[in-house]
Amino acid sequence: MADTENKDVKPLDQAPAEPQPAAPAAAPAAVADKAAEAPAKPAAKKPAARKPAAKKPAAKKPAAAKTEVKKAEAKKADEAASPAAVKPEAKPAAKKVAGKKPAAAKSTARRKAAEAAAKKPAVKKAAAALARELNLNSSAYYTNRELSWLEFNRRVLETAMEPDRPLLDQVKFLSIFYTNLDEFFMVRVANIFKQYQSNAGATGPDKMPPAKQLQEIRKVAQKLVNTASDHWIKSIRPALAKAGVRVTHFADLSEEQKAFLLAKFEREIYPILTPQAIDPGHPFPRISNVSINFLIELAGSDGRRRYARLRVPSNIPRFNKIPRKIDPNFNGIGNDKDCDVVLSEEIISEYLPMLFSGYSVVGKGLFRITRNTDVEIEEDEADDLLQAVRDFVSRRQFGGVVRLETSYDMPENLLDFLVEKLNLRPIQIYRVKGPMAFSGFMSLLDFNAPGLKESSYHASHNPDCMPPEQIFDNITKKDILLYHPYQTFGSVVDFVQQAARDPHVAAIKMTLYRVGNNSPIV
Secondary structure, three states: OHHHHOOOOOOHHHOOOOOHHHOOOHHHHHHHHHHHHOOOOHHHHHHHHHOHHHHOHHHHOOHHHHHHHHHHHHHHHHHHHOHHHHHHHHHHHHHHHHHOHHHHHHHHHHHHHHHHHHOOHHHHHHHHHHHOOOOOOOHHHOOOHHHHHHHHHHHHHHHHOOOOOOHHHHHHHHHHHHHHHHHHHHHHHHHHHHHHHOOOOOOOOOOOOHHHHHHHHHHHHHHHHHHHHHHHHHHHHHHHHHHOOEEOOHHHOOHHHHHHHHHHHHHHHHHHOOEEEEEOOEOOOOOOOOOEEEEEEEEOOOOOEEEEEEEOOOOOOOEEEEEOOOEOOEOOOOOHHHEEEEEHHHHHHHOHHHHOOOOEEEEEEEEEEEEOOOOOOOOOOOOOHHHHHHHHHHHHHOOOEEEEEEEOOOOHHHHHHHHHHHOOOHHHEEEEOOOOOHHHHHHHHHOOOOOOOOOOOOOEOOHHHOOHHHHHHHHHHOOOOOOOOOEOOHHHHHHHHHHHHOOOOOOOOOOOOOOOOOOOOO
8 A cells, every 4th residue: 555655646727737628719708808998989889799709609609718718817807906915815824823923832832741641761761662553463462371271270379278268178179170181281381292202393473382381381280289278288178177186297196096097907908009129120110190199109128229119099088087085895987077187108017017028218309190091083083983982092101291290309210210210301200299199189078077178069950951852842842951950960960861761762972071970971
C-alpha cells in the first residue's frame, strides 16, 4: 500500500481544468460588450435580428457555455470595478484568527500540558513501548509451556498448605501434587529429554532450547518438592500427631510395638521380599517405573563390598497401624486415633539384615525411577490390537529413565553407583527430604479419624436413569445429560451393563481417560 500511496496522482481540484472551450466563446462575449456600449442604436438591433448566425443551431448550442462565460465575465467585471473586493478574502482569515483566540489559547494550554506529561518517566516508557513495533514472533511475549504447568501445580501445593483446610484434606492435595508431578515427568519431560538427546533446537514460541528447559524444570521442581516435604515434616505430621494420628519412625516406637511389628514382618512381609544381587555375574536389574527400591551395600567376611537391590512390594499396605497399648488377646484396632502408623519401607529397612545372612549392611538408601511412558501404539500396523496394547503396557514399565529420586540420606557412593549404572545426568537427579512416593499417601484418607477431613459428598441419582432396566427406553424418549461429580457415575456403569446384556447391541465403543483399580467397566 505504501507504493500505491506514493504514486503521482493529480489533485482533485485540477481535474475540472477543461473549461478551455470558453476561449472560442470570446466572440459572443465581445458582441455582448459592444451591445452594452451602444444600447440605443436601432441599427445595432436590426443586424442582430438579420444575422443568420443567431438562427443557426451551431450558434445556439453553447447556451450553457454562454451562461458560464457570462457569469465568469460578470465576476471579473465586479472584481475589476471594485479593487477593494480583493481585501475581504484576506480579511476573513484575519477575522477567524482573531475570533478563535480563546480556542488557540486552549490549544496552547493543552500542548503545554502534553509536553509536561511527556517528560514524566512512566509516560516516556509507555511511549517508547508503543513506539516499538509489536512482533508476535518475539519470545519475550511467551511463557514456556512446561514452566507454566509447574506454576499450575504450585497452586495445587498452595491449596494443600491452606491452614484452615482439614489435615487429611491437606494430605489429599499433597498427594495430588505428587501424582501430577509424576505424570508430568513421565510424559512431558520425557518428550523434552528425547529432544535434548537428539540435539533438537527450540520448538516452542518461547524459543527455549531443550537443555535450558530441563535445567529450569529441575530448578523449579526441586524447590516445589522441598516445599512439599517441609510442609509434611513441619506442619502436617506434627498436627496429625496432636490430633491422635501419629505417623512416626520405627525408632520412636516402644519395645512392645517393635515386637508387634517384628511378628507382622515375619508373617506378612518377609515371605514376599526378593533381594537381587548386583555383581559381574548379575547385571544391574531392570527397575520398573515409579517403584520404591532399596540399594544396599554389603560387606562379606572376606571384606569385599557387594551391592543388592530390593524392591518394596506394591501389594502390601503402605501404612501399618500399631496400637499404642498392645493387648495380646486382641489384635484389632478400633478408632485409628488410638494407633501409631509406620511406613512399610521403614519396617523393611529395620529388618534388612535378616535378608542377608553372612553379610553386614554397611549402607542403604531408597530410590525411585520415573520412566518415559509416552509410547505410541501403531494401530494401523497392529494385526492384533489387544496384543499391541499389552506390549504397550509392558514398554511403559521399562521406557527410558527420565528422573531418579533418592532419599536425602542416601550415601554418596551409592548415589554415584546408581548414576553410573543408569547412565544419568545431574539434571535428572532429585533428592527427597520427605517420604518417597508421596502420591501413595492418598490411602491415609481411609483412616477412621473423625474431624480430620471434610465429610464426603454423596452424589445423587439422575431420575431419568432410573430404574436401570429402563434406561434405553428413557433415552429413546429424550436425551439424558449427566452432571459429574454431582450426579453419580453409577448411571454410566448401569448404561454399559445394560448395553452388554442387550441382544440388539452389536458393539460398545468408548474412550477411557482414567479408570479406578477395580473399575466395573474394565
